[in-house]
Amino acid sequence: MRNSPFMPEFKHAYSPFKNHQHSQCIHHALCSAEKLCKENGFRLTNVRKRVLELIWESHQALGAYAILEQLGQEGVKPAPPTVYRALDFLLDAGLVHRINSLNAYIGCNHPKDHHHGSYFLICQHCRIVAEIHDQAIDEEISALAKREAFIVCERALEISGICQRCQENGHAG
Amino acid sequence: MRNSPFMPEFKHAYSPFKNHQHSQCIHHALCSAEKLCKENGFRLTNVRKRVLELIWESHQALGAYAILEQLGQEGVKPAPPTVYRALDFLLDAGLVHRINSLNAYIGCNHPKDHHHGSYFLICQHCRIVAEIHDQAIDEEISALAKREAFIVCERALEISGICQRCQENGHAG
DNA sequence: ATTGTAATGTTATAATATAACACTTTATAA
DNA sequence: TTATAAAGTGTTATATTATAACATTACAAT
Ligand SMILES: [Zn+2]
Ligand SMILES: [Zn+2]
Ligand SMILES: [Zn+2]
Ligand SMILES: [Zn+2]
Numbered sequence: 001m002r003n004s005p006f007m008p009e010f011k012h013a014y015s016p017f018k019n020h021q022h023s024q025c026i027h028h029a030l031c032s033a034e035k036l037c038k039e040n041g042f043r044l045t046n047v048r049k050r051v052l053e054l055i056w057e058s059h060q061a062l063g064a065y066a067i068l069e070q071l072g073q074e075g076v077k078p079a080p081p082t083v084y085r086a087l088d089f090l091l092d093a094g095l096v097h098r099i100n101s102l103n104a105y106i107g108c109n110h111p112k113d114h115h116h117g118s119y120f121l122i123c124q125h126c127r128i129v130a131e132i133h134d135q136a137i138d139e140e141i142s143a144l145a146k147r148e149a150f151i152v153c154e155r156a157l158e159i160s161g162i163c164q165r166c167q168e169n170g171h172a173g
Numbered sequence: 174m175r176n177s178p179f180m181p182e183f184k185h186a187y188s189p190f191k192n193h194q195h196s197q198c199i200h201h202a203l204c205s206a207e208k209l210c211k212e213n214g215f216r217l218t219n220v221r222k223r224v225l226e227l228i229w230e231s232h233q234a235l236g237a238y239a240i241l242e243q244l245g246q247e248g249v250k251p252a253p254p255t256v257y258r259a260l261d262f263l264l265d266a267g268l269v270h271r272i273n274s275l276n277a278y279i280g281c282n283h284p285k286d287h288h289h290g291s292y293f294l295i296c297q298h299c300r301i302v303a304e305i306h307d308q309a310i311d312e313e314i315s316a317l318a319k320r321e322a323f324i325v326c327e328r329a330l331e332i333s334g335i336c337q338r339c340q341e342n343g344h345a346g
Numbered sequence: 347a348t349t350g351t352a353a354t355g356t357t358a359t360a361a362t363a364t365a366a367c368a369c370t371t372t373a374t375a376a
Numbered sequence: 377t378t379a380t381a382a383a384g385t386g387t388t389a390t391a392t393t394a395t396a397a398c399a400t401t402a403c404a405a406t
Binding site: 047048078081 | 383384385386387388393
């Protein structure tokens with residue numbers, strides 16, 4: 001599916017640092033979110049869906065209070081708990097990730113198979129966050145945990161630096 | 174030095190999950206901090222040293238306001254900026270690390286060679302944090318970054334789970 | 347002693363997140 | 377269909393983490 005010839009637009013959907021059809025990308029994200037919720041009996045209510053849309057509007061991590069501002073500009077501005085509850089739902093459903101080093105949230109590009117960790121490349125200049133899946137790192141982490149007799153529940157790898165596009169635009173390190 | 178027969182107590186100083194002579198461990202940490210500061214012309218003032226000592230009193234990550242409380246119990250309680258400035262100094266000097274997923278701080282067990290990343294095993298039960306150095310993970314991260322043409326500035330890998338001792342005490346996941 | 351710099355004290359406030367309780371909507375099932 | 381329970385949302389207040397701004401003090405180097 002991911003590499004299906006019927007969906008060539010999504011070829012780079014998982015590499016936001018490269019050019020991609022973002023309207024397609026966000027549409028795809030929202031559709032698969034709806035699908036996932038329907039399949040699992042999760043209720044993707046209006047607030048939750050709107051928060052997810054706002055998060056997907058760019059590939060930059062979005063803070064809870066930025067989301068609040070956005071919601072405020074399209075009607076009545078809700079109180080913080082509204083946004084945090086929506087975020088909690090989306091996190092639980094695996095539809096968004098929290099970037100701890102930024103106190104901010106990013107859409108998940110694989111809202112299904114959370115078998116192992118996902119890792120993040122964070123551009124310090126343009127603030128775009130790319131979610132990466134890397135089996136080699138998965139395995140090294142597992143090996144490390146095994147050596148230490150440590151049972152792994154969560155992995156959070158946040159790699160900060162400069163993305164290719166920003167390097168090309170002269171923002172190298 | 175690290176494996177010197179004259180200091181067998183430090184054999185496990187870098188694995189707080191295993192039993193170790195913690196009085197030796199903390200003493201060693203403070204001594205090498207003093208040494209590092211002297212060598213580099215950093216000023217390890219009273220506040221800074223006391224904050225570092227408090228952080229090293231356990232291998233659990235300590236929050237800034239917990240540090241404030243402790244300082245308050247041994248004299249006049251300072252205001253937050255005092256602690257945050259001490260923490261900034263210690264972070265810059267490489268003497269402590271910030272654990273993003275906990276908003277808390279932990280002593281660095283190798284305050285010198287920050288050539289590559291350090292990674293953290295965080296026990297969700299006892300809250301002890303172990304700093305790990307793993308060349309294989311370093312290399313996989315470098316390989317990943319190279320594939321994505323990403324210039325790495327900082328790496329933060331925080332692995333949460335259950336440590337061996339807590340497993341043995343029946344707190345397994 | 348003088349002077350510039352680094353460190354600390356102090357007050358106020360920003361930014362992020364949650365507790366507690368009332369109310370409304372939705373689902374379920376007599 | 378209406379009663380009922382559960383889930384979701386609104387609202388107010390507050391907790392937690394962190395920083396801005398400016399005054400004062402300690403220190404180092406002339
Ligand atoms: Zn996109
Ligand atoms: Zn960039
Ligand atoms: Zn110790
Ligand atoms: Zn433990």
